[in-house]
Amino acid sequence: MSNLKKIWIKLKNLQFKINQKNEQNKQRKFFNHDEKLVLQNTVKNKFPKAKQIKFISKYLSKTEKIVIRIASGVLLITLASLLINLYWNNSQHVPKDGGSYTEGLIGSPRYINPLFASANDTDLDISSLVFSGLMKYSxxxxxxxxxxxxxxxxxxxxxxxxxKDNVYWHDGEKLDSEDIAFTFARINDKESQSPLYFNFKGATIKALDERTVKFTLENPFAPFLESLTVGILPQHIWTNIPAANMTLAEFNLKPIGTGPYKFESLLKNKNGEIKSFNLEKNKNYYNTPAFVNEISFKFFESFSAAVEALNNKNIEGISYLPKEFRERVINNRNLNFNLLHLPQYTAIFFNYDNSPILKDVKIRRILAHATNKEKIVNNILNAEAQIIHSPILPNSLGYTEEITFYPYNVDHAKTTLKTLGWELDNYVIESEETEEEETTEESTDKEVEEPKQVKEEYPFQVRKKNNRYLELTLTTVNQAESISIAKELQKEWQQIGVKLNISSLSPEAIKEVINNRDYELLLYGQILGFDPDPFPFWHSKQTTYPGLNLTSLKSDKIDTILEGARKISDDAARAKNYTEFQKLIAEETPAIFLFNPTYTYPQNKKIKGFSTSKIITPSNRFNKITSWYINTKRNWK
Structure with missing residues (x-):
């Protein structure tokens, strides 16, 4: 029995081995088949198919697997880099809507109304964004x-x-020709007291249809197109407000216009002073709407206060930066100092109605010879100005260099003065002086002495003729740049024996002095228009307020030339008149023309797209404000 059991066990073991071997043969056959399949297809297709890749790991070592993973990562990074470069090289930054900008202005707004804004730079700045005219500057x-x-x-x-047919007021009403006619009718109404009254005196306007208006002039007036840059008022808002009450209306501070920005809000302090004024983008603007959503203005009494606010980042720009404040701006790296060309000149105006000495044209020319314009421009203005010799600026219509001018020449000035009988003499200053005595009970009954006349010699000799010293007074505005120029003139004229006194006044006070023509010499600047028409500044009828002729010049020849030029439409013909005008001005020497300054406009670098280079008035810095932007995005080229 035991033998049978042993035989049975051996048979079982044999059967198990046979079964195990058969199983191994099956597996070997399966793997050989797959391997052959993979190899055959790989040879046939050169590259494995996707369903074959799952078997690759069975044939790779650990090191090979790591190498493949690294290579795959490098490949992905390379592809991503190529795609990024492709996008970057074929796309560009473009403006995107959004953001806000805050600017500081000197002074406070009163009339944000185009009929009155020309008298105040602050009003004109804001008005230029809210209102639109028939024409505009570029x-x-x-x-x-x-x-x-x-x-x-x-x-x-x-x-x-x-x-244009697609123009709407900020309140949604549509603009038409009646609005245009109404605006100019109000300008021509004396009761409105608009400073623009004289610009349109004698002109009539008629609305021909809903979109057409016609202006009719009494006489040809070449600069008339420039007059039509004035903003247009909405008739439906102003028609029920009498012309005499226009300056009292609330719409002067809550304006409704058609410009790229519209009124949003204003903030007053407890004294009723406006501290800030906020505008928002006009999304229905008839041209391309602005990118910057909000423009805010903050108001300051002085440039010093405005610069401090700029340094403290309470504002992001200032309407204008005088040169003497440039060094006080501490965050220069964050600012763009935009230098703009302005049709303006600074001159010394002679009012010889108030000075017998200045009636002599030879004295006026001598003072011109004693004025070192180059030193003023280079040392005081940091060379940021252009020396001029004429009221017609370079590159303007009719400008010519073929005129007589009086270059800096101290020796010539001295010799000419001596020839005219002006001799150097000691200048004696007489002043009153009272001797102060100690006050005691014993001296209360003492007789008070009369003031004594004390004579003091001026440290420099002054020229004298017919018992009259060559002494003059120069009036200017109380600003650092003007004072520095005045002091430089004082030193220069002192060299030839002229005693120059300086009277510096606040901007408000000097306006009154100018209106009354209460000065001998005036150091002042005048802003011209786009059209170089000198009539308002040099015609004989403009020598009294509100005329702008700041000298005593009265010349029939010049008047005839200027009147004739206004009637000439051909630029070449008009230029001939202006050339002749400059020659006559040089002969008369009613002023010493010093320089044409540049206008410095500091602005935070976050504002992009500022491209204005020429302006007619300071408010023209906003001419291209719809192109300014803060935010950007990328678009395909």
């Missing part, structure tokens, strides 16, 4: 704004304008 001259097109008659007496 770097290349005048272009249409509200107007779609215009025509001028051959006799230069009729100007016909076609208005």
């Amino acid at each position: 770097d290349n001259g005048l272009i249409t704004d509200l107007a779609e097109s215009y025509e001028i008659s051959e006799d230069q007496l009729e100007y016909t304008y076609k208005i």
Whole structure:
């Protein structure tokens, strides 16, 4: 029995081994088949198919697997880099809506109304963003704004304008030709007391249809197009407000216009003073709307206070930065100092009605010879100005260098003065002096002595003729740049024996002095228009307020030339008049023309797209404000 059991056990073991071997043969056959399949397909297709890749790991060592993972990572990074470079090289930054900008202005707003804004730079700045005119300024001259097109008659007496059809007021009403006619009717109404009254005196306007208006002039007036840059008022808002009450209306501080920005809010302090004024983007603007959503203004009494606010980052720009404040700006790296060309000149104006000495044209020319313009421009203005010798600026219509001017020449000035009988003499200053005595009970009954006349010699000799010293007084505004120029003139003229006294006044006080022509010499600047028309500044009828002729010049020849130029539409012909005008001004020497300054406009670098280079008035720095932007995005080129 035991033998049978042993045989049975051996048979079982044999069967198990046979079964195990058969199983191994099956597995070997399966793997050989797969291997053959993989190899055959790989040879056939050169690259494994996706369903074959799952078997690769069975044939790779650990090191090979790591190498493949690293190579795959490098491949992915390379592909990503190529895609990024492809996008970057074929796309660009473009402006994106959003952001806000805050600017500091000197002074406070009163009339944000185009009929009155020209008298105040702050009003004009804000008004230029809220209102639109038929025409507007650009770097290349005048272009249409509200107007779609215009025509001028051959006799230069009729100007016909076609208005754009897609213009809406900020309150949603549509603009039409009646708004245009109403605005100019109010300007011509004396009761409105608009400073623009004289610009349109004698002109009539008529609305021909909903989109057409016609201006008719009494006489040809070449600069008339420039007058049409004035903003237009909404008739439906102002028609029920009498002309005499226009300056009292709340719409002067809560304006409704058609410009790229509209009124949002204002903030007053407890004294009723406006501290900030906020505008928001006009999304329905008839041209391309602005990118920057909000423009805010904060108001300061002085440039010093404005610069401090800029340094403290309470504002992001200032309307204008005088040169003497440049070094006080501490965050220069965050600012762009935009240098703009302004049609303005600074001159010394002679009022010889108030000074017998200045009636002699030879004395006026001598003072010109004693004025070192180059030193003033280089040392005081840091060379940020252009020396001039004429009221017609370089690159303006009719400008010529073929005029007589009086270069800096101290020796010539001294010799000429001596020839005219002006001899150097000791200048004696007489002043009153009272001897102070100690006050005691014993001296209370003492007789008080009369003031004594004390004579003091001026440290420099002054020229004298017919018992009269060559002594003059120069009036200027109380600002650092003007004072520095005045003191430099004082030193220069002192060299030839002229005693120059300086009277510096606040901006408010000097306006009164100018209106009354209460000065001998005036150091002051005048802003011209786009058209170089000198009539308002040099015609004999403009020597009294509100005229802008700041000298005593009265010349029939000059008057005739200026009157004639206004009637000439051909630029070449008008230029001849202006050339002759400059020659006569040089002969008369009613002023010493010093320089044409640059206008420095500091602005935070977050503002991009500022490209203005020429301005007519300071408010023109906003001419291209719809192109300014803060945020950006990338678009395919």
